[in-house]
Amino acid sequence: MEHLTHDTLARLVDEQPNPAEREHIRACRRCAEEFRAFRLQSEALGGLAALRPPPGDWESLEARLVSEGLVRTPETFRRFGVAAAPAWMQAVAAIVVFLGGTGFGLALTKGATPDELSPRSLPLPLSQISSAEEAVRTVELAERAYMQALARYRQLTGLSDGSLVTDPLSLLTALEGLLAASQEAVRLAPADPVFNGFLVNVLAERQEVLRQISTSRDDDWF
Amino acid sequence: MNEAQLLRKACQGDGPAVRALYERYSPRVYAVVRRIAADDDLAQDYAQEAWIRAIRALPTFRGEARFSTWLHRIAVNSALQAVRASETRQKREAPMPESLAVDPPARDALLSQKLEWALDRLPERMRKVLILHDVEGYTHDEIGELLGTTAGTSKSQLFKARGKMRVLLKDLDSSENSVSRNEGKEMEAWSI
Numbered sequence: 001m002e003h004l005t006h007d008t009l010a011r012l013v014d015e016q017p018n019p020a021e022r023e024h025i026r027a028c029r030r031c032a033e034e035f036r037a038f039r040l041q042s043e044a045l046g047g048l049a050a051l052r053p054p055p056g057d058w059e060s061l062e063a064r065l066v067s068e069g070l071v072r073t074p075e076t077f078r079r080f081g082v083a084a085a086p087a088w089m090q091a092v093a094a095i096v097v098f099l100g101g102t103g104f105g106l107a108l109t110k111g112a113t114p115d116e117l118s119p120r121s122l123p124l125p126l127s128q129i130s131s132a133e134e135a136v137r138t139v140e141l142a143e144r145a146y147m148q149a150l151a152r153y154r155q156l157t158g159l160s161d162g163s164l165v166t167d168p169l170s171l172l173t174a175l176e177g178l179l180a181a182s183q184e185a186v187r188l189a190p191a192d193p194v195f196n197g198f199l200v201n202v203l204a205e206r207q208e209v210l211r212q213i214s215t216s217r218d219d220d221w222f
Numbered sequence: 223m224n225e226a227q228l229l230r231k232a233c234q235g236d237g238p239a240v241r242a243l244y245e246r247y248s249p250r251v252y253a254v255v256r257r258i259a260a261d262d263d264l265a266q267d268y269a270q271e272a273w274i275r276a277i278r279a280l281p282t283f284r285g286e287a288r289f290s291t292w293l294h295r296i297a298v299n300s301a302l303q304a305v306r307a308s309e310t311r312q313k314r315e316a317p318m319p320e321s322l323a324v325d326p327p328a329r330d331a332l333l334s335q336k337l338e339w340a341l342d343r344l345p346e347r348m349r350k351v352l353i354l355h356d357v358e359g360y361t362h363d364e365i366g367e368l369l370g371t372t373a374g375t376s377k378s379q380l381f382k383a384r385g386k387m388r389v390l391l392k393d394l395d396s397s398e399n400s401v402s403r404n405e406g407k408e409m410e411a412w413s414i
Contacts, residue, residue, distance in 0.1 A: 010382075038384060048257075057266060070240075070274065
């Protein structure tokens with residue numbers, strides 16, 4: 001008896017057998033088993049699961065999307081001049097900026113004036129980051145920008161010389177940027193306790209500044 | 223946020239919205255591209271290219287088809303074009319794919335590995351047709367259109383591909399059984 005060919009069996013997965021083929025499959029155990037195997041094979045192929053992309057795929061895709069201008073850069077990074085930086089660089093920036101802020105910043109900026117910390121005085125071109133060295137310099141710039149705001153904050157709260165300034169918005173702006181940076185860091189590493197801690201601290205500090213601004217306005221206007 | 227809102231935001235270049243779309247659809251995009259490419263490294267490149275194209279073309283998406291269908295078609299086209307462009311590439315003796323299936327049941331995981339292994343070893347034209355038809359559910363007319371051939375050619379390639387798969391899987395099972403016998407162990411090899 002001549003067995004059915006693989007081509008025929010493969011065809012019968014989708015199409016009805018003719019009477020001769022049907023009779024053959026009924027009579028021939030070997031072809032019946034092969035036919036069953038072909039059907040199972042196609043069913044199994046149809047049930048193949050989706051596949052996870054390799055780790056780091058999103059980060060690399062995101063960098064490409066940003067570099068092609070298809071994804072809008074978060075406001076923070078535009079402001080701090082790291083618009084084209086890849087995600088890992090942004091996360092590092094978020095950490096360093098925050099370390100430069102809060103307690104550290106208050107200590108480091110003691111005695112510094114806003115002009116001494118002005119980002120305009122730094123030599124780095126903001127939109128041309130292409131190496132790790134440039135990234136480090138950019139992070140330094142971001143850190144200084146925040147410290148400048150902290151210096152103003154010291155003036156605002158009377159820590160420096162007791163005189164208040166009436167422009168608290170510079171600090172709030174820096175904090176908004178810092179908040180966005182922290183949120184970006186948390187988005188990149190949602191389970192990271194350090195990033196989450198930063199975010200909570202920034203939110204608390206921002207809340208406090210808003211409260212102080214509100215109080216200051218009450219004092220000024222009423 | 224529903225899909226329409228996500229798409230609207232992604233269209234405006236909103237990073238988190240694009241990320242959300244990626245999280246939702248990247249396994250399916252990567253899977254089809256990986257199977258067409260038959261290579262992990264190339265698959266990542268092709269999948270990223272597909273995403274770039276999709277995000278770039280997002281403003282032209284009118285919602286006539288489902289977004290998943292539209293994106294899938296872009297991924298398939300992108301992978302087919304890339305494979306075509308790299309005709310000179312050497313067929314590699316690739317190891318079992320390292321890609322992780324999305325939550326496969328334990329028994330199916332072994333079967334899936336065997337199928338992926340065999341798919342990687344099919345001649346390119348057969349592999350494309352088999353993946354598009356049996357894995358992705360495209361019709362022969364659609365495959366003909368995608369591959370620039372006829373529905374009849376697609377059918378004929380499909381039957382050959384199924385036959386070749388069958389042989390590859392049979393050989394794999396016999397070699398596994400032979401190893402198992404030699405070691406004097408009972409092995410429950412799943413044979414199709």
